[in-house]
Amino acid sequence: MKIAVPIEENGHETIVSISFGRASSFLIFDQETNTSQLLKNTAALSAGGAGIKAAQVIADSGAKILLTPQCGGNAAKVLLAARMRLYKTEPGKRAMDSIKQFLQGELEELTEIHEGFHGH
Amino acid sequence: MKARSVAILSGKGGTGKTFVSVNLASVSTPSTYIDCDAEEPNGHLFFKPQIRRVQEVTVPLPRVDLGLCDGCRKCVDFCAFHALAWANGELLVFEELCHGCGGCLMVCPKEALREIHRKIGEVREGTSGRVRVLSGFMDTGEASGVPIIKALLGMKSSKSDNNVFIDCPPGSSCMVSESIKDADYCVLVAEPTLFGAHNLKMVHELVQLYNKPCGAVLNKCLAEDDPSLDYCRAQGIPILAQIPFDEELGFLNSNGKIAVRESERYLMMFQELLQGIEMEVPDAAVGHP
Numbered sequence: 395m396k397i398a399v400p401i402e403e404n405g406h407e408t409i410v411s412i413s414f415g416r417a418s419s420f421l422i423f424d425q426e427t428n429t430s431q432l433l434k435n436t437a438a439l440s441a442g443g444a445g446i447k448a449a450q451v452i453a454d455s456g457a458k459i460l461l462t463p464q465c466g467g468n469a470a471k472v473l474l475a476a477r478m479r480l481y482k483t484e485p486g487k488r489a490m491d492s493i494k495q496f497l498q499g500e501l502e503e504l505t506e507i508h509e510g511f512h513g514h
Numbered sequence: 515m516k517a518r519s520v521a522i523l524s525g526k527g528g529t530g531k532t533f534v535s536v537n538l539a540s541v542s543t544p545s546t547y548i549d550c551d552a553e554e555p556n557g558h559l560f561f562k563p564q565i566r567r568v569q570e571v572t573v574p575l576p577r578v579d580l581g582l583c584d585g586c587r588k589c590v591d592f593c594a595f596h597a598l599a600w601a602n603g604e605l606l607v608f609e610e611l612c613h614g615c616g617g618c619l620m621v622c623p624k625e626a627l628r629e630i631h632r633k634i635g636e637v638r639e640g641t642s643g644r645v646r647v648l649s650g651f652m653d654t655g656e657a658s659g660v661p662i663i664k665a666l667l668g669m670k671s672s673k674s675d676n677n678v679f680i681d682c683p684p685g686s687s688c689m690v691s692e693s694i695k696d697a698d699y700c701v702l703v704a705e706p707t708l709f710g711a712h713n714l715k716m717v718h719e720l721v722q723l724y725n726k727p728c729g730a731v732l733n734k735c736l737a738e739d740d741p742s743l744d745y746c747r748a749q750g751i752p753i754l755a756q757i758p759f760d761e762e763l764g765f766l767n768s769n770g771k772i773a774v775r776e777s778e779r780y781l782m783m784f785q786e787l788l789q790g791i792e793m794e795v796p797d798a799a800v801g802h803p
Binding site for chain 1: 590595596599600604606
């Protein structure tokens with residue numbers, strides 16, 4: 395099973411990004427091989443629809459789990475269509491710590507989907 | 515006299531765009547008034563036009579036939595607005611992000627996409643006295659009124675020699691750019707405050723970008739310092755009129771009355787303003803109403 399986390403680089407640390415659609419990259423952790431891979435978020439700077447494009451990247455990576463502090467409505471539509479499950483994590487936390495927490499069953503499902511920050 | 519197309523705009527709402535546009539159109543009869551503020555059109559509240567025609571405005575939107583689609587995702591990769599996504603054998607269309615460019619249809623090798631038409635609002639055409647009144651109404655929840663403005667401006671030239679007054683949306687967004695694009699002249703309406711001067715600068719920069727000749731109408735003027743007046747002087751923007759902060763006017767406006775139809779004083783003021791604009795519009799710009 396693959397687990398995705400939106401991330402930012404903070405010095406030498408890889409931390410959870412507060413934004414999903416505009417995170418700079420995604421960490422994809424493969425539980426079976428115990429390896430991780432970095433995917434650049436090409437949508438981060440786009441004028442609109444960043445969440446949708448980011449969700450497409452995550453869906454294409456084969457991840458079935460997304461750990462994120464929040465998620466917008468459009469991104470959620472793509473993620474749910476791709477049968478992904480979303481769990482809530484905290485921004486600023488080290489990404490690998492979040493993954494460990496998830497594997498130990500300490501994270502709750504993300505149920506609140508915000509309306510997105512688009513519309514202008 | 516040849517017809518002129520005059521856009522009235524301001525950097526914020528409530529400065530008096532509609533007031534100036536409605537009254538200009540009313541002294542320039544026969545004329546055409548176009549309310550491009552499709553998000554909240556209010557010129558019709560003053561004109562109370564007799565409606566003759568209502569026309570729906572639609573935008574194209576792709577629909578997929580999953581029987582023909584093989585999931586190649588060329589359309590998803592093509593869409594610059596990220597209005598399409600592919601997940602689990604399903605093509606998702608995000609209607610509010612689609613700009614209706616039709617590119618997805620062109621790149622689909624299987625001809626699995628076709629266009630449907632989605633209503634986003636309507637335009638209403640009517641008359642009030644000798645003013646032809648065109649108003650755009652955008653449906654609640656829609657993101658962009660640009661197609662409505664295109665529809666409105668497409669209706670303006672009915673081979674007439676009448677002056678056209680375009681009441682723009684507030685600000686300097688795409689909707690405003692669209693509204694002033696074909697105008698011969700821009701009237702910038704501003705309030706006598708620092709905030710007003712800042713918003714005046716915004717629209718002034720926009721009209722400069724489009725190389726439009728412009729002048730300013732300073733509204734709600736008091737016998738105090740006027741930062742908008744200072745800005746106009748510094749930039750060499752001609753002052754077309756200074757309208758006082760006036761109780762009578764406030765009363766007329768809040769009762770939905772057209773000032774020039776009620777008050778001799780305002781009739782004269784707007785006739786003068788109209789003459790001022792007609793003198794300002796360069797001859798070269800005249801002739802494509």
